Amino acid sequence: MNLLICILLIINCGLISCGPLFFRGRPLTKHGMLGSPVSTDNVYYNSLKLPEDQWFDQRLDHFNPVETTTWKQRYFINDTFYTKGGPIFLQLGGEGIADPIWVVEGQIAANYAKRFSAMSVLLEHRYYGNSRPTPDMSVENLRYLTSQQALQDAASFIDYLTTKLSLNESQWVVFGGSYSGSLAAWFRAKYPHLVVGAIASSAPIEAIINFKDYLAVVSDSLGQKCDDAIKEATKQLALELEHPMGWKSIEKQFKLCETFNGSVDSDVYNLVSTLAGNIENVVQYNKDNRDFEGAKGTNITIDVVCDVMTNTSVGTTALDRYIKVNDIILEAYNQKCVDFKYDNFVQQMRNTDWKSSAAAGGRQWTYQTCVEYGFFQSSDLTGQPFGPYFPVDFFVQQCADIFGPQFDLQLLQKSVQFTNNFYGGYGLKVRKVLFPNGSIDPWHALGVTKDLGPDSKALYINGTAHCADMYPQSDKDPKQLTDARNTIIKTLEEFLSKQ
Structure with a gap:
């Protein structure tokens, strides 16, 4: 997770004390299981020209037609490499703040978008970062925090941005890492008419109470x-x-x-x-x-x-x-x-x-x-x-x-039980999804490590950890990681082929 992915507490501990730094597979940092690809407290980060926050009106409850309450959901766009009619690469936010650095320095933006003349878009997950649908996080208000609501958020966002930017000729590919990797795979399964494929990195697809195999x-x-x-x-x-x-x-x-x-x-x-x-x-x-x-x-x-x-x-x-x-x-x-x-x-x-x-x-x-x-x-x-x-x-x-x-x-x-019934768990039925997983990453125990079919394949990367394929390239990258990214590029070519 790379999911799902992995959490404990007291984030702002300063220089005095801190509780656990890692809980339920999630580091207790603001970025969640898919950490920022660059430290936000250094000179390099502060020198970058990052895209500005953008907002759109999202429904609070997609599944209650008489609930009309809306809230502001945040997103970021980098269209540096985009040409009219090119693909849209949508990275789904996960269980942390959406950092705009991803649409500048992340592998999706810096490598894949450049290669395919694509627009890079990052959508922040409801209830994380600055996308706050309710006045607080009371149990009553958290009932709107579900993966189903988040997936429909993404579907509504695709409709919104397609209309706003006249993207009718563009194909969409959805990306995610860890929990958001699960969302990417599930989105392709539930909304195949909206995206032509998904890259689901380090994505756990089976819900389980006792994840002792971690x-x-x-x-x-x-x-x-x-x-x-x-x-x-x-x-x-x-x-x-x-x-x-x-x-x-x-x-x-x-x-x-x-x-x-x-x-x-x-x-x-x-x-x-x-x-x-x-x-x-x-x-x-x-x-x-x-x-x-x-x-x-x-x-x-x-x-x-x-x-x-x-x-x-x-x-x-x-x-x-x-x-x-x-x-x-x-x-x-x-x-x-x-x-x-x-x-x-x-x-x-x-x-x-x-x-x-x-x-x-x-x-x-x-x-x-x-x-x-x-x-x-x-x-x-x-x-x-x-x-x-x-x-x-x-x-x-x-x-x-x-x-x-x-x-x-x-x-x-x-x-x-509901989660596995709704999405399929290990029995997930989906086409045109690639599932990269690292052999060192404990989350691969709940992920796809064997092909689901001829066009939904596992990409098992020996010697790499959680979501390693998503981070910027490095001279220290092992050959198998470089090869994996080349496989992702080839897979994107197949997804985007209109034949």
């Missing part, structure tokens, strides 16, 4: 030696969790923000899942080229983590080396301590104000996972290296604690 890919991507070292560190951590003296050691060594009480299960689960999330984040985005202009944390790769975990000169014990990895993560994100308190996390996620840090995407994406997808990366897989500390029940409980007791397992089971 950690299977993490383990494989780390390699046996590194995986064993983390397992040993977890065993040593478990011993420390058994007594108050160990709690004091954990508090000090892992730089926790408050007094740690190992008898509070929710805090223990939250802490261990946070430490695991640090590793998951590194694996999911390993060498994805978001670092070409200095994005935070991207210099920490699998190699960096595993060099620490397997180097006895770094620390006498595996737990010492695990602590060192935590230090590296804190330093990379300019954090002084880890906020492990479960109640702090829940309280943050309950904030319904658009000005809150939860509005950067954490609350919205958590809601979507609780009512549509699940995708809970639990510790229930036998043999994974992080111990039994964050079972699927831990994530289900979060839904109830954040949104209310009615958001229970029964509701979630019905919601996931």
Whole structure:
């Protein structure tokens, strides 16, 4: 995800403390699972001439004909390479702010649009970024946050822009990465008359409550030696969790923000899942080229983590080396301590104000996972290296604690069943969609890795991570990634052929 994709909290932690940086497969940044291809806090980004915000009136509820309320949805256009009658490449926004850099520096704009004389367009997803349909994010208002509404948003937008810019002669291709990659595939399935094809990168297509196989890919991507070292560190951590003296050691060594009480299960689960999330984040985005202009944390790769975990000169014990990895993560994100308190996390996620840090995407994406997808990366897989500390029940409980007791397992089971019935899950029937997936990316476990048919194919890219094909080209790109982008170009030629 590259989906779907991947979230935790306290985004604006400043230089003091921060909770988990990664939750439900989503980094807790404003950009979501598909991170910006360039850091927004550097000189290069600020020097670029980016397209201005544009807005159009979107319906609040597409499926209630007597509901006439509208809101302003944001989009961006780059027509630098466009010639009259050329294709329109529509990138769907996902669970984060829509950054206009994508229609300037992203692979779709800088490579594919240039090659096909196409217009690049980016549509921000409802409830994310500045596309805010309701006064706040209360549970009552979040009922309009669904993938079905988002897909119809895109359909209405295509009609709108076609009329506004007289694009009747142009063919549309829809793109997405991670959750928005799922949307791209589903859009082609549900609206084949509006787009001639879709590129669905790192797209999970099967909703599932207990996504325990996420950690299977993490383990494989780390390699046996590194995986064993983390397992040993977890065993040593478990011993420390058994007594108050160990709690004091954990508090000090892992730089926790408050007094740690190992008898509070929710805090223990939250802490261990946070430490695991640090590793998951590194694996999911390993060498994805978001670092070409200095994005935070991207210099920490699998190699960096595993060099620490397997180097006895770094620390006498595996737990010492695990602590060192935590230090590296804190330093990379300019954090002084880890906020492990479960109640702090829940309280943050309950904030319904658009000005809150939860509005950067954490609350919205958590809601979507609780009512549509699940995708809970639990510790229930036998043999994974992080111990039994964050079972699927831990994530289900979060839904109830954040949104209310009615958001229970029964509701979630019905919601996931509906999602798979509505879109098809692994049984998706669709034509003219390409599904790029990276072998290192844990989300490929829910994606399309085998061809669905002669014109809906899987593109499995060995050695690459989440949405790697979408980021700007680099001299460091492996041959298989360059080859994959060439395959995408060839596929676009087939989609756009009018024969």
